[in-house]
Amino acid sequence: MTFDARTIAKDFPILDRTIRDGKRLVYLDSGATSQKPNVVIDAESDFYRLHNAAVHRGAHQLAEEATDAYEGARSIVAKFLNAEVDEIIFTKSATESLNLVAYAMGNAQLGNRFHLKAGDSIVVTEMEHHANLIPWQQLAARTGATLKWFGVTAEGRLDLSTLDLMIDENTKVVALTHQSNVLGTINPLDAITRRAHSVGAVVVLDACQSVPHMKVDVKALDIDFLAFSGHKAVGPTGVGIFWGRAELLAELPPFLTGGSMIENVTMESATWAAAPRKFEAGVPNMAQAVGLGAALTYLTKIGMENIHRHELELTRYLLNGLSEIANLRIIGPTTTDNRGGVISFTLGDIHPHDLGQFLDSQGIAVRTGHHCAWPLTRKLGVPATTRASVYLYNTIEDLDALISGVHGAQKYFGR
Amino acid sequence: MQLDNLYQEVILDHYKNPQHKKLSPTYDAQVHHINPSCGDEITLNVTLDGDLVKDVSWDGVGCSISQASVSILTDLLIGKNLAGAQEIADSFMHLMQSKGTEKGDEELLEDAVALAGVSQYPARIKCALLGWMAFKDASVQALAKQD
Numbered sequence: 001m002t003f004d005a006r007t008i009a010k011d012f013p014i015l016d017r018t019i020r021d022g023k024r025l026v027y028l029d030s031g032a033t034s035q036k037p038n039v040v041i042d043a044e045s046d047f048y049r050l051h052n053a054a055v056h057r058g059a060h061q062l063a064e065e066a067t068d069a070y071e072g073a074r075s076i077v078a079k080f081l082n083a084e085v086d087e088i089i090f091t092k093s094a095t096e097s098l099n100l101v102a103y104a105m106g107n108a109q110l111g112n113r114f115h116l117k118a119g120d121s122i123v124v125t126e127m128e129h130h131a132n133l134i135p136w137q138q139l140a141a142r143t144g145a146t147l148k149w150f151g152v153t154a155e156g157r158l159d160l161s162t163l164d165l166m167i168d169e170n171t172k173v174v175a176l177t178h179q180s181n182v183l184g185t186i187n188p189l190d191a192i193t194r195r196a197h198s199v200g201a202v203v204v205l206d207a208c209q210s211v212p213h214m215k216v217d218v219k220a221l222d223i224d225f226l227a228f229s230g231h232k233a234v235g236p237t238g239v240g241i242f243w244g245r246a247e248l249l250a251e252l253p254p255f256l257t258g259g260s261m262i263e264n265v266t267m268e269s270a271t272w273a274a275a276p277r278k279f280e281a282g283v284p285n286m287a288q289a290v291g292l293g294a295a296l297t298y299l300t301k302i303g304m305e306n307i308h309r310h311e312l313e314l315t316r317y318l319l320n321g322l323s324e325i326a327n328l329r330i331i332g333p334t335t336t337d338n339r340g341g342v343i344s345f346t347l348g349d350i351h352p353h354d355l356g357q358f359l360d361s362q363g364i365a366v367r368t369g370h371h372c373a374w375p376l377t378r379k380l381g382v383p384a385t386t387r388a389s390v391y392l393y394n395t396i397e398d399l400d401a402l403i404s405g406v407h408g409a410q411k412y413f414g415r
Numbered sequence: 416m417q418l419d420n421l422y423q424e425v426i427l428d429h430y431k432n433p434q435h436k437k438l439s440p441t442y443d444a445q446v447h448h449i450n451p452s453c454g455d456e457i458t459l460n461v462t463l464d465g466d467l468v469k470d471v472s473w474d475g476v477g478c479s480i481s482q483a484s485v486s487i488l489t490d491l492l493i494g495k496n497l498a499g500a501q502e503i504a505d506s507f508m509h510l511m512q513s514k515g516t517e518k519g520d521e522e523l524l525e526d527a528v529a530l531a532g533v534s535q536y537p538a539r540i541k542c543a544l545l546g547w548m549a550f551k552d553a554s555v556q557a558l559a560k561q562d
Contacts, residue, residue: 021417353453353478353542354422361418370454383454383476412418413427413479 003306009393011037023363031389043294047287073293082217089242095131097227097242102135107253118144132206156183156332171201178210183332214308235295239288249275256281311341341390352386358409420532429483439472443557448549461553485546
């Protein structure tokens with residue numbers, strides 16, 4: 001199938017609307033959340049219209065249909081990640097997924113491989129989103145473990161020169177992002193996973209910015225846990241994925257307890273169902289899970305390689321275009337080597353909020369601020385940046401609009 | 416252009432030439448406020464003389480709206496008594512919540528009425544209020560010190 005972003009954009013009804021008095025919507029904020037194609041909107045609403053019932057319970061046809069749809073979505077996610085079906089856990093968000101694994105480790109008693117104590121270390125990086133930093137800060141604080149982190153170089157790459165010192169025999173967890181939501185940097189995982197596994201640590205990957213944009217194969221990456229959110233992958237809000245290796249999920253204690261996640265319950269105690277149920281207490285977000293299934297089916301049909309290639313082209317074009325603008329500084333790698341389609345920049349004395357506001361007046365949606373990665377933006381000496389992020393429905397025309405919008409802002413605020 | 420309602424000349428003037436943007440060496444109270452949604456930060460000093468706002472000085476980073484707003488605040492409030500400063504602050508906060516339906520009392524708010532357009536942009540109201548919330552906090556602390 002030939003890839004045509006203009007045709008793809010027709011699947012997304014919101015891209016037809018206008019902004020601020022009739023301006024064409026130029027949506028360059030997919031790194032925050034992606035827009036939704038009709039097939040996803042329909043799948044979610046059809047679930048409510050036709051199949052709604054509590055899954056895994058009830059002796060009636062609707063309950064069967066709801067369970068089939070929900071478990072069908074789990075199979076789609078598993079196939080998408082090259083994982084086993086029972087390794088896929090539905091959460092409400094990637095943030096919940098990361099908290100799940102951090103809290104679950106905190107629940108591990110002495111003797112469990114995930115048990116943490118003073119002297120152990122948790123390793124993160126300086127480019128983490130708050131969602132993959134604070135849960136680990138908190139886990140360290142609760143258990144007495146030490147939090148350590150890889151620094152970021154001026155070019156926006158991980159400084160792995162201290163790899164063997166950073167990850168040592170005391171390291172239990174290495175948690176890092178696959179692709180930075182600020183810099184666009186795609187982190188090299190091979191050396192990190194090899195070192196982590198050689199000391200018996202597990203690797204937790206925040207894949208929010210990678211899974212929607214490129215082929216992510218959990219087996220090929222040789223990681224242990226992964227989190228991503230549905231809404232960044234043309235899926236609904238309110239659904240995230242937590243993936244873990246089967247043998248690790250078997251040993252990991254539960255996080256939330258309650259209905260559905262049990263094997264047996266007495267007044268005194270309870271035992272747990274096997275994964276994935278062990279980690280899905282309560283009636284789940286069924287319609288959203290089904291919507292996510294439709295989203296990943298849609299992306300698969302278009303082809304993740306095609307999407308990735310298209311985004312690389314857009315990224316190259318935008319990096320070139322932006323680099324010709326006076327006083328514009330790109331925050332992150334300036335080439336497309338190991339880099340995805342989120343591009344942050346500063347523009348001289350024009351504050352990102354003001355630039356974002358001007359672009360909005362032209363119908364262009366970008367993100368401004370610290371992008372929930374405050375330690376990183378502080379380290380880079382930029383309190384805030386403007387961030388454009390591209391996806392499968394964006395075109396060169398969108399990028400030309402942004403470039404001309406940036407010129408317009410310079411003129412407007414230079415008056 | 417509708418954007419001109421937001422970015423009036425007087426705002427851009429204050430942004431380019433911020434008033435009292437140099438922290439005084441002495442003060443009765445110093446506060447540090449942050450806008451966590453965008454990373455804007457301000458440090459603000461208040462010096463009182465009885466119930467007179469003797470000096471307000473500040474330093475910080477932020478967008479033109481937040482920087483101009485605090486610059487205008489210093490021009491307006493220095494030399495007022497606390498009751499007068501409070502009346503101005505209340506009137507300004509009311510204006511910010513007016514969703515574009517009010518122009519603001521020019522007698523009372525002077526240059527600050529230029530920020531009336533901010534009230535049409537919900538995401539920017541916090542920018543405009545950053546310095547005002549810092550002043551409110553600092554003046555309460557400075558007053559408490561007098562007791």
